[in-house]
Amino acid sequence: MAGLRKILLVEDNIELRNIYEMFLKHRGYDIKTAQDGEESLRVAKEFRPDLVFLDIMMPNLDGLRVLKLLRHDEQYGCTKAKIVLLTNLGDASRVNPKVKHDMDGYVIKAEIELRDLIDIIKSFE
Amino acid sequence: MNIRQKFITVLLLIGVVPMLVVSTASYLSISNSLRNKTVDQLNSTAIKQEQKINTFLQTRQEEVTKLANQYDLQVALLQYVATPDAAHKQTLDTILQNKKIEVPLMQSVFLTNLEGKVLASSSSVNSEVAKDIEGPKAGEETTVMVKNDPNDGFSKLYVTTLVSVNKQRTALLNVVFRTDELVAIVQDYTGLDETGETLVAADDNISLFPLRFNTEASLKTNISSLDLANMGNNTYKEALDYRGNTVLVVAHTIGLTDWKVATKIDKSEALAATITLRNGMIGFVIAVCIGIVVVALFLTRVFTRPIRELARVSESIGRGNFDVRAKLDRRDELGTLASSINGMGDNLSKMVGNIESQRMRLQVILDSTTETIFAIDEHANVILVNQAVKGLLQADPAALAGKNMRDLFAWQHGLQSFDVDYAADGVRTYSNLQYLDSTATRRYVKLIVARIQDKAAAGRAHAIVTIHDETSSHELENMKTDFVSMAAHELRTPLTAVRGYLEMVQYKQEHNDTQDVDTYVRQALKNVSDLGGLINNLLDVTRIERGTFMLTMEKVDIAASIARLVEDQRFAAEDKQLTLTRHGAERGCYVVGDPIALREVVNNLLSNAIKYTQPNGKVDISLAQKGESYSIEIKDTGIGIPAAGLKHLFTKFYRVHGGLDSGSTGTGLGLYIAKSIAERHQGSIKVVSEEGVGSTFTVTLPIYTEQRMADTRPNDETKEPTTVRRKRGWITKNITR
Numbered sequence: 001m002a003g004l005r006k007i008l009l010v011e012d013n014i015e016l017r018n019i020y021e022m023f024l025k026h027r028g029y030d031i032k033t034a035q036d037g038e039e040s041l042r043v044a045k046e047f048r049p050d051l052v053f054l055d056i057m058m059p060n061l062d063g064l065r066v067l068k069l070l071r072h073d074e075q076y077g078c079t080k081a082k083i084v085l086l087t088n089l090g091d092a093s094r095v096n097p098k099v100k101h102d103m104d105g106y107v108i109k110a111e112i113e114l115r116d117l118i119d120i121i122k123s124f125e
Numbered sequence: 126m127n128i129r130q131k132f133i134t135v136l137l138l139i140g141v142v143p144m145l146v147v148s149t150a151s152y153l154s155i156s157n158s159l160r161n162k163t164v165d166q167l168n169s170t171a172i173k174q175e176q177k178i179n180t181f182l183q184t185r186q187e188e189v190t191k192l193a194n195q196y197d198l199q200v201a202l203l204q205y206v207a208t209p210d211a212a213h214k215q216t217l218d219t220i221l222q223n224k225k226i227e228v229p230l231m232q233s234v235f236l237t238n239l240e241g242k243v244l245a246s247s248s249s250v251n252s253e254v255a256k257d258i259e260g261p262k263a264g265e266e267t268t269v270m271v272k273n274d275p276n277d278g279f280s281k282l283y284v285t286t287l288v289s290v291n292k293q294r295t296a297l298l299n300v301v302f303r304t305d306e307l308v309a310i311v312q313d314y315t316g317l318d319e320t321g322e323t324l325v326a327a328d329d330n331i332s333l334f335p336l337r338f339n340t341e342a343s344l345k346t347n348i349s350s351l352d353l354a355n356m357g358n359n360t361y362k363e364a365l366d367y368r369g370n371t372v373l374v375v376a377h378t379i380g381l382t383d384w385k386v387a388t389k390i391d392k393s394e395a396l397a398a399t400i401t402l403r404n405g406m407i408g409f410v411i412a413v414c415i416g417i418v419v420v421a422l423f424l425t426r427v428f429t430r431p432i433r434e435l436a437r438v439s440e441s442i443g444r445g446n447f448d449v450r451a452k453l454d455r456r457d458e459l460g461t462l463a464s465s466i467n468g469m470g471d472n473l474s475k476m477v478g479n480i481e482s483q484r485m486r487l488q489v490i491l492d493s494t495t496e497t498i499f500a501i502d503e504h505a506n507v508i509l510v511n512q513a514v515k516g517l518l519q520a521d522p523a524a525l526a527g528k529n530m531r532d533l534f535a536w537q538h539g540l541q542s543f544d545v546d547y548a549a550d551g552v553r554t555y556s557n558l559q560y561l562d563s564t565a566t567r568r569y570v571k572l573i574v575a576r577i578q579d580k581a582a583a584g585r586a587h588a589i590v591t592i593h594d595e596t597s598s599h600e601l602e603n604m605k606t607d608f609v610s611m612a613a614h615e616l617r618t619p620l621t622a623v624r625g626y627l628e629m630v631q632y633k634q635e636h637n638d639t640q641d642v643d644t645y646v647r648q649a650l651k652n653v654s655d656l657g658g659l660i661n662n663l664l665d666v667t668r669i670e671r672g673t674f675m676l677t678m679e680k681v682d683i684a685a686s687i688a689r690l691v692e693d694q695r696f697a698a699e700d701k702q703l704t705l706t707r708h709g710a711e712r713g714c715y716v717v718g719d720p721i722a723l724r725e726v727v728n729n730l731l732s733n734a735i736k737y738t739q740p741n742g743k744v745d746i747s748l749a750q751k752g753e754s755y756s757i758e759i760k761d762t763g764i765g766i767p768a769a770g771l772k773h774l775f776t777k778f779y780r781v782h783g784g785l786d787s788g789s790t791g792t793g794l795g796l797y798i799a800k801s802i803a804e805r806h807q808g809s810i811k812v813v814s815e816e817g818v819g820s821t822f823t824v825t826l827p828i829y830t831e832q833r834m835a836d837t838r839p840n841d842e843t844k845e846p847t848t849v850r851r852k853r854g855w856i857t858k859n860i861t862r
Contacts, residue, residue: 013618013622014700015622015625015626015648015652016618016621016622016625019622019625019626019628019629020625022629023625023628023629023632026632057614059737059764087614088613088614088617088618088621089610089613089614108617109617109618109621110617110618110620110621110624113624113628114625114628114629114632115628
């Protein structure tokens with residue numbers, strides 16, 4: 001796949017959202033953000049991202065439900081997009097198999113460095 | 126047979142048997158003597174009459190014998206025998222006619238030869254009669270007969286004697302007498318009462334004279350039924366007479382003849398007195414029996430009434446009515462028995478009362494136990510269960526009796542269905558069993574099946590099943606697990622931010638770009654501070670739990686604290702496009718409290734309000750005096766709290782918006798700590814909330830007074846001699862205070 005440029009970042013923590021957005025922007029990615037589940041659906045519908053970084057724990061609509069909708073509902077145009085879950089809970093081994101099937105990656109935020117995000121994106125190319 | 130019947134029977138036996146014996150004996154003796162007397166009377170009459178008859182006959186015989194020996198008769202007879210012509214016959218007839226006149230009773234007299242042919246007579250003689258006359262037998266002088274006279278139809282007495290001339294048996298002299306005198310003798314019934322009579326008969330058993338009850342029957346009446354011929358002189362017997370009546374009869378032989386004289390009397394008359402006596406006695410015995418029964422009834426009534434009363438009382442007590450008492454005011458054995466029974470009733474009542482109260486106590490213990498306890502039989506059917514089962518099955522204990530455990534609980538172990546062996550020996554413990562209760566709530570229990578060893582004492586019960594509901598501790602366990610995950614998550618979030626900022630700084634430095642580096646470093650430090658705050662929160666909970674959460678009380682201006690906190694949070698509120706407004710005084714509202722702890726309370730409520738309120742919402746914080754207290758009100762237009770969550774809101778680890786999967790964050794500790802702190806300040810914290818509308822938290826703290834300040838200090842000092850001055854991140858021992 002040639003160059004995933006359009007990235008949607010869904011993160012309720014404003015600081016993390018700012019840091020990730022800033023970092024990815026510096027690296028030249030076309031990035032849009034959303035601060036909760038509902039907003040993420042709205043943005044995705046318009047933006048049609050190639051890749052979504054999706055926080056799990058968010059008010060209004062949590063990340064797992066958003067994942068399900070993005071993956072299975074055509075109207076958001078993300079059924080083919082790469083979706084990487086962001087969390088600070090537990091580890092990848094605790095992820096529900098159904099969720100595992102729908103997602104493309106799983107990131108524990110406290111465990112990665114910023115540049116790991118680039119590696120994650122590149123791994124899909 | 127009850128006592129009464131026995132008593133009556135015994136009395137009857139005692140009263141009636143001797144009386145029967147005595148009266149029978151006296152009856153027999155009386156009737157015997159009467160009989161003897163009757164027999165004596167009969168005998169004496171018979172003897173008298175026999176003598177009269179005998180005398181009569183003897184006189185007649187002497188007359189006839191004398192006649193036969195008269196010389197003129199013998200001469201004339203001799204001449205006639207020698208020359209039986211008419212002249213000699215005439216002579217003889219004349220002599221006979223003369224003789225007849227000499228003897229007054231003589232009716233006629235005639236001579237026959239030894240063959241019965243009439244030789245001469247005083248009057249005409251029926252030759253048929255003469256022919257039947259039997260002469261005296263050898264050795265006898267005369268014969269006596271009674272015959273019917275064909276001429277007049279009357280009975281006549283024929284006396285015949287042998288006439289011997291020159292010692293030659295020559296002829297028979299026959300004299301016919303009237304029987305009037307004999308009949309008169311026989312018909313003299315003196316001493317024979319109304320039914321007695323005299324009978325005279327020869328061996329042929331034909332009555333010779335008219336009878337008292339059959340005057341026409343002379344010489345015709347057969348009296349063979351009496352069988353007189355075989356009777357001795359001094360005996361009597363009972364027999365049927367010619368009329369068919371039972372009679373007492375005695376017989377005597379008349380010496381000169383073969384006749385028997387018998388006197389008889391109807392038994393019914395002779396023994397009439399004994400019959401009267403017998404009837405009287407029977408009547409008497411019956412009367413006595415009736416009397417005995419009446420007396421016995423009365424006596425048994427008198428005697429058995431108390432016994433029946435006692436029986437009734439014991440029966441009542443036996444049926445379980447312990448309040449019944451016998452009311453017998455007696456000093457005898459029955460009185461003693463009555464008081465024994467009453468005492469027994471008292472004791473039983475007391476014992477049953479004791480047993481009942483023990484049972485009640487056991488029931489209360491059983492029912493106040495939080496564990497559900499079943500007694501089951503060998504087929505796992507419920508015999509008994511305590512009240513705690515209501516929590517497990519939402520069912521009344523009484524309604525469960527007889528149901529099978531397998532129908533009541535569908536056990537699962539690790540979500541697999543699981544079969545509990547209720548019939549196993551010994552004690553089996555099953556941990557972590559689950560089932561769905563009637564409200565489809567999953568419950569976690571520990572189950573212990575203990576086989577009852579003492580079968581005799583247990584009766585039907587085979588095993589005791591104890592179920593310990595661990596659902597709430599299981600939930601607590603889940604909450605703790607959630608808490609650990611949540612704590613990790615919450616700690617990681619600022620950590621991630623710190624890392625991110627630092628990486629950004631590093632990135633900038635690598636590109637020799639200093640723009641925004643200051644901001645990143647400041648933000649990194651703020652997150653480090655948040656991290657520290659979180660860790661302190663966790664420590665605070667531990668301290669509250671252990672009771673070592675120390676407050677340092679001083680005069681605190683709560684208004685100033687609030688003003689400062691609002692300014693601190695303003696950035697976060699504006700970032701969320703919220704309107705944060707403060708109302709009330711800016712300074713000068715004093716309370717007694719720990720400034721750091723109070724800041725934590727207000728800060729926690731304020732950040733929650735911001736966190737749970739949507740962009741463009743409003744958060745208002747106000748301070749007002751309410752009586753003796755200050756009231757701090759934090760009101761938001763946020764998502765609110767569901768009604769079900771309100772009561773758990775201040776519980777440790779409780780999080781309104783669900784667990785990890787719900788997407789909401791927080792340790793569930795903030796409100797718990799806030800409440801603990803408020804209460805330690807003699808204050809309170811309350812919440813009013815409506816889902817979708819917003820929440821209002823109100824903290825109340827008592828207004829500062831010198832007295833209150835003085836009250837708190839010694840208290841703290843006695844509790845904690847070495848007061849610890851606590852600050853965020855550092856402590857010193859405050860020796861001077």
